[in-house]
Amino acid sequence: MSMAGNLRKVTELSRVGGLRTVARLARRRRRVDLSHPARSPLGSSVVKCVTYQDGVRVPGCGDLVDAVRLVRKSGEGFVWLGLHEPTDLEFAGIAELFDLHPLAVEDAVEAHQRPKLEHYGDTLFAVFKTVCYVEHEQLTATSEVVDTGEIMVFVGQDFVITVRHGRHGSLGPLREELEAHPHQLAKGPAAVLHAIADHVVDDYLNVTDAVQADIDQVETDVFSENSARLDPGRIYQMKRELLELKRAVVPLGRPVEDLATRPIRVVAPEIQAYFRDVLDHLIRAKEQIAAFDELLNSILQAHLAQVTVAQNEDMRKITAWAAVIAVPTMVCGVYGMNFDHMPELHWRFGYPLIMAVMAGACLALYRGFRRNGWL
Numbered sequence: 001m002s003m004a005g006n007l008r009k010v011t012e013l014s015r016v017g018g019l020r021t022v023a024r025l026a027r028r029r030r031r032v033d034l035s036h037p038a039r040s041p042l043g044s045s046v047v048k049c050v051t052y053q054d055g056v057r058v059p060g061c062g063d064l065v066d067a068v069r070l071v072r073k074s075g076e077g078f079v080w081l082g083l084h085e086p087t088d089l090e091f092a093g094i095a096e097l098f099d100l101h102p103l104a105v106e107d108a109v110e111a112h113q114r115p116k117l118e119h120y121g122d123t124l125f126a127v128f129k130t131v132c133y134v135e136h137e138q139l140t141a142t143s144e145v146v147d148t149g150e151i152m153v154f155v156g157q158d159f160v161i162t163v164r165h166g167r168h169g170s171l172g173p174l175r176e177e178l179e180a181h182p183h184q185l186a187k188g189p190a191a192v193l194h195a196i197a198d199h200v201v202d203d204y205l206n207v208t209d210a211v212q213a214d215i216d217q218v219e220t221d222v223f224s225e226n227s228a229r230l231d232p233g234r235i236y237q238m239k240r241e242l243l244e245l246k247r248a249v250v251p252l253g254r255p256v257e258d259l260a261t262r263p264i265r266v267v268a269p270e271i272q273a274y275f276r277d278v279l280d281h282l283i284r285a286k287e288q289i290a291a292f293d294e295l296l297n298s299i300l301q302a303h304l305a306q307v308t309v310a311q312n313e314d315m316r317k318i319t320a321w322a323a324v325i326a327v328p329t330m331v332c333g334v335y336g337m338n339f340d341h342m343p344e345l346h347w348r349f350g351y352p353l354i355m356a357v358m359a360g361a362c363l364a365l366y367r368g369f370r371r372n373g374w375l
Contacts, residue, residue, distance in 0.1 A: 045086035047164075048175065053077030055182030068097065071158045078189050080160045082171060085111075091163075098159055101125070108152040111165040115248065117255035124155040124266050126193065126255060128200045129248030130169035133210040141233025145214060145241035146207060148248055151200065153193055155266050160189040162196065174199050190271040197256060197278050204249050204285040208292070211245065214238060215292055215299075222303045235300045242296065246289050249282070256282055320369040327365065328358040 051058040051067040053076050058067075067079045081094070088109055095105045101120035107113050107127065118125045130149040139145070149166020162171055174195055178184060184191050218238060221230050259267060260275035267275075331354060335342070344350030369375045 045083045045090045047082040047084050048080070048172075049082070050080050050175070051077060052080065052185050055184065055186030057179060064094075065097070068159070078158045078160060080175070080189075080192060081162070082175075083161065083163045085165055086163060094161070098154070098156065098161065099123075100154060100161075104154065108154070108163045111150050111152075113150060113152070115252040115255060117258055119264075122156060122265060124153075124193070124264065126153045126155070126197075126259075127151075128153070128197065128252065130164075130166060130200055131203055131207045131245055131248050132168040133207045139214050139217065139234055139238070141231055141237050143234075143237060145211060145238065146245045148244060151196060153196055155189045155193050157189070157266060160192045169200075169203070171196065171199075187268065187271060188266075190267040193259075193267070194271055194274045194278065197259070197275065198281075201252075201256075201278050201281045201285065204245075205281060205288075207245060208285055208288045211238075211242065211292065212288070215295060219295070219299050222299050222306070230303060232300070232303060235296060235303065239293070239296050239300075242289065242292055246293070249285050249289055253279075253282060253286065316374045320365075320374040323369070324362050324365045327361040331358050 046064075049064050049067060051071060053071075053074070058070070058077065064079070064081060071077050071079055083091070083094075086094075086109060091105060091109055094100075095102075099121075100123060104118065104120055104123070104125040107125070113127045115129050116127050128151045130151055132147045132149070134144045134147050136143045136145070147166070147168060149164065149169045151165075151169060151171070152163040154161040154163075164171065178192065178195055184195075215238060218234055221234075224230075256275060256279045258264070260272055260279045263269075335345075335354065344353065347353075366375065
């Protein structure tokens with residue numbers, strides 16, 4: 001059965017009240033982006049639906065309803081359903097089947113959420129901000145450095161639902177890596193949650209390493225010979241992109257700490273030990289971002305100080321030349337007055353003498369300013 005037919009089958013199983021909800025949500029359904037590579041040709045938001053038992057994929061369980069029936073009938077294994085930017089209508093039947101809380105469903109569909117961890121009965125709802133480093137040849141005042149997305153995860157006793165927003169952060173490679181380690185998948189849905197959290201936090205560290213290279217380049221340019229001509233917009237742009245990264249990393253600290261330390265029904269104690277490792281990596285990423293922020297502030301202050309020094313140097317040169325020019329201006333001003341009785345007016349050597357005096361005074365001032373570093 002196709003993914004689109006699968007969703008229709010889930011919707012048909014909804015109760016009458018659920019159907020009314022679907023009809024109400026359908027009136028504000030968004031247009032499906034068929035051009036996105038993560039979508040099926042039919043425009044469904046379902047990326048993958050897989051059933052696992054004892055950490056091994058069960059073949060021939062691509063139909064969601066049949067997979068859920070199989071898992072709940074046997075009492076073993078779990079279903080992993082992956083979605084990409086589902087609409088209200090597409091998610092309504094799934095929410096009805098798994099009895100998901102309406103508030104969590106609204107957050108998963110609308111996106112733009114803050115990283116968090118919430119409990120709704122036996123279901124755990126987690127929000128992760130994904131980050132991706134945007135490659136660029138040269139950092140400018142308009143360069144995009146960090147691109148963000150989101151992954152929402154619903155975790156129950158027998159299911160994992162991942163909802164991804166954004167054009168990066170695909171979970172396909174992660175799924176394949178987990179399937180290569182069935183002993184880890186056999187620990188249940190909480191193992192998938194840990195793998196996603198670990199994957200997201202590892203991306204944080206990769207992005208911070210790449211951002212550090214950009215900051216090092218900016219720092220080198222600031223202390224170069226032509227630092228006064230450096231566009232300060234590059235530094236502000238780095239601070240803006242760093243703020244975007246900070247919004248993704250810092251709020252995740254409390255949710256990961258809860259997963260690592262607090263008793264949670266769907267997270268076994270043996271899985272919590274793995275979350276402590278994720279927490280260590282997250283703390284490292286937070287410390288790096290805080291250090292980058294302080295370093296950028298220092299770089300900006302250093303740049304402004306160098307601009308001020310360069311301006312002062314220019315003013316000193318202008319002042320020195322003005323002083324040199326002031327001597328002949330003063331002498332010429334004196335002898336430009338209309339008086340009859342002035343010295344050297346009718347003397348044969350008056351003009352050469354005055355020119356020699358002006359040249360000597362200018363030369364003396366020039367040498368003095370040059371010796372003191374003003375010129």
